[in-house]
Amino acid sequence: MGASPSLFTANRLRALRRRLTASVWSETQDPYLLLEVPEEELLTWAPGFELALDGIVDVVPNPYATVERYDDMVVLLLHGDGFWAPVPFADWPREGDCDVIVVARGRLPPEDDGDRERALADLVTSGQAYFSMVTIAAPDRRTML
Numbered sequence: 001m002g003a004s005p006s007l008f009t010a011n012r013l014r015a016l017r018r019r020l021t022a023s024v025w026s027e028t029q030d031p032y033l034l035l036e037v038p039e040e041e042l043l044t045w046a047p048g049f050e051l052a053l054d055g056i057v058d059v060v061p062n063p064y065a066t067v068e069r070y071d072d073m074v075v076l077l078l079h080g081d082g083f084w085a086p087v088p089f090a091d092w093p094r095e096g097d098c099d100v101i102v103v104a105r106g107r108l109p110p111e112d113d114g115d116r117e118r119a120l121a122d123l124v125t126s127g128q129a130y131f132s133m134v135t136i137a138a139p140d141r142r143t144m145l
Contacts, residue, residue: 019105020083022074022092026117031092031136032099033067033076034120035083039104042130045079049102049130056125062100062132068139069094075139076100098136103129 018041021034037045048064066077074092076083078100103123109116123129 018083020076020085021111022085022088024088024092025099030097030099032101033074033085035076035078035100035102036105036108037102039106042102042104045102046130047079049100049132051127051130059131059133062134065100065132065134067098067100067134067136069136070139074136078102093136094138095136097133100132100134101129 018038019036021036022031023034024031035045048062050058050060064079068075068077069087069092071087073084073086076085101120101124103120107123107128108119120129124131
């Protein structure tokens, strides 16, 4: 066996470094995807995203992001990299707009903390997280064969 890790091990390490979560905002029930990345990678993902200016986030199309909804998962394609997360519940939308947020790992409280969503919104409006709205697309069934 060589000194370099296998492809499986490399992909597993990549998944551990970057984590995608699918959810909905509790107040509006609008869907969002949250990609948590290592602090040193945050600027890498910036192109196509918006930062808040004085608490206002302009919503513009992100040409580098695509969201696809499958039966049991949602896939975020971002700058040529793919990330997936299990769909949190059956009625997670199959169409419409989805907020995509990229934040550095460790800036949010744990998932079981009731203030996590408010902390996420604060990171977006303070410019410490990247925000974009992306239309959920149906997967191209021809490429799945």
